Amino acid sequence: MKPPPFEYHAPRSVAEAMEVLAAAGPEGKVLAGGQSLIPLLNMRLVAPGHLVDVNRLTELDTVEAEPGGVRVGALARHARVERSAGAAAAQPLLRQALRLVAHPVIRNRGTVVGSLVHADPAAELPAVLALLGGSVRLARPGAVRDVPAAGFFTGPLESAAEPGELAVSAFFPALGPRCGTAFHEVARRHGDYALAGVAALVSLDDGLRVTAARAVCVSAGPVPVVVDVTGHVAGTSPAVVSGAAVSGAAGTGTSGAGAFADGWAAAARAVAGRVEPEDDIHASAAYRRHLTCVLAERALREAAASAADDVGTRR
Numbered sequence: 001m002k003p004p005p006f007e008y009h010a011p012r013s014v015a016e017a018m019e020v021l022a023a024a025g026p027e028g029k030v031l032a033g034g035q036s037l038i039p040l041l042n043m044r045l046v047a048p049g050h051l052v053d054v055n056r057l058t059e060l061d062t063v064e065a066e067p068g069g070v071r072v073g074a075l076a077r078h079a080r081v082e083r084s085a086g087a088a089a090a091q092p093l094l095r096q097a098l099r100l101v102a103h104p105v106i107r108n109r110g111t112v113v114g115s116l117v118h119a120d121p122a123a124e125l126p127a128v129l130a131l132l133g134g135s136v137r138l139a140r141p142g143a144v145r146d147v148p149a150a151g152f153f154t155g156p157l158e159s160a161a162e163p164g165e166l167a168v169s170a171f172f173p174a175l176g177p178r179c180g181t182a183f184h185e186v187a188r189r190h191g192d193y194a195l196a197g198v199a200a201l202v203s204l205d206d207g208l209r210v211t212a213a214r215a216v217c218v219s220a221g222p223v224p225v226v227v228d229v230t231g232h233v234a235g236t237s238p239a240v241v242s243g244a245a246v247s248g249a250a251g252t253g254t255s256g257a258g259a260f261a262d263g264w265a266a267a268a269r270a271v272a273g274r275v276e277p278e279d280d281i282h283a284s285a286a287y288r289r290h291l292t293c294v295l296a297e298r299a300l301r302e303a304a305a306s307a308a309d310d311v312g313t314r315r
C-alpha cells in the first residue's frame with residue numbers, strides 16, 4: 001500500500017523544525033528513522049497532513065556520557081548507541097537492551113528517541129527508560145520541558161509528547177556503584193518483538209547484601225510495568241559467582257542457597273502477578289505471564305551477579 005498524501009518538510013535546523021511543527025499542530029508528525037512510522041503510513045493507520053523529516057538535524061545526532069548518565073540526541077540511531085563504549089560503560093542496560101531490538105538493518109535507521117516517543121509496550125527502550133527513571137526532553141519554540149519516564153508513557157503507542165513538540169533528547173541515568181542489570185526476553189524469531197521480556201536492576205551494599213531490586217516488563221500491558229521487589233530479597237547476602245548463588249540469605253530468617261533462590265523466585269512471582277498481558281494471535285495471556293515469571297527470575301539473578309562482580313572489582 002501507499003501512504004496517504006502529506007506535505008513533506010526537510011528542516012535544516014532544530015529551530016526551523018520546531019517552527020514547522022508548531023505551525024502544523026495536530027496535523028504534523030516527525031519522521032525520524034521511519035521504522036515504525038512508515039509502516040503505519042503505508043497501512044494508512046495514521047494520516048498526518050505534514051511530515052517533518054528530522055534526518056538533516058545533525059546537531060541531534062549525539063550520544064553524550066554526562067555526569068550521572070547518558071544523554072541520547074533525537075537523531076542517534078539504535079546502532080550508534082549500541083556501539084558507544086561510553087554509553088555502555090555509564091549504563092550497560094542500554095547495550096543489553098539494544099541488542100534485542102529488531103535486526104541490525106532496522107537498528108541502523110531507527111532512533112532511540114523515536115522508539116521512546118512511539119511508546120510501543122513491546123519495545124525494549126521504553127522499558128529501559130522506565131526502569132532507570134530517565135526522562136525525555138521535549139521542545140517547542142520558546143519552551144523546553146523534561147518529562148520523567150513515570151509520566152511519559154501514557155498508553156499503548158501514546159506518550160506525553162504533544163502535537164507541535166519535538167523530542168530533542170532522552171536521558172538515561174548511569175548505573176550506580178555495586179549495581180547490576182540484565183535483560184532477558186523470548187521472541188518467536190530472533191529480532192521479532194518479544195512475546196515477553198524483563199529487565200532488572202539490583203543494588204548491593206559492600207557486604208553483598210541486596211539493598212534494592214526492581215524489574216520492568218515488556219509486552220505485559222499498555223505501558224512498561226516497573227515492579228519493586230526489594231521486599232522479597234532485601235538484606236539477602238548472596239555470594240554470587242558467575243550467576244550462581246552459593247551462600248545464605250541473612251535477611252529472610254533462613255540461610256543457605258535454597259533460601260536465596262526462594263527469595264528470587266518469590267520476587268519473580270511478584271513481578272508476574274503485576275503484569276496485564278492480553279491474548280493475541282502470537283500467545284495467550286497465561287503463556288506471557290508464565291514467560292514473565294521465568295524471565296524475571298533469570299534477569300534478577302543475573303543483575304545480582306553483575307552487581308556482585310562490581311563489588312568484587314572494587315575490593
Ligand SMILES: Cc1cc2nc3c(=O)[nH]c(=O)nc-3n(C[C@H](O)[C@H](O)[C@H](O)COP(=O)(O)OP(=O)(O)OC[C@H]3O[C@@H](n4cnc5c(N)ncnc54)[C@H](O)[C@@H]3O)c2cc1C
Pocket residue numbers: 029030031032033034035036037038054074100101102103106109110111112113114115117118122123124125161165166167168191192193194
Ligand atoms: C521489522 C521490524 C521489527 C522491529 N522490532 C523491534 C523490536 O524488537 N523492538 C523495538 O523496540 N522496536 C522494534 N522495531 C521498531 C524500531 O525500533 C523503530 O526504529 C522505533 O520504534 C522507532 O524509531 P524510528 O526512529 O524509526 O521512528 P519513526 O518510525 O520515524 O517514528 C516513530 C514515531 O515517533 C515519532 N517521533 C520520532 N522521533 C520523534 C521526535 N524526535 N520527536 C517527536 N516525535 C518523534 C514519529 O512521529 C512517530 O509517531 C521494529 C521495526 C521493524 C520494522
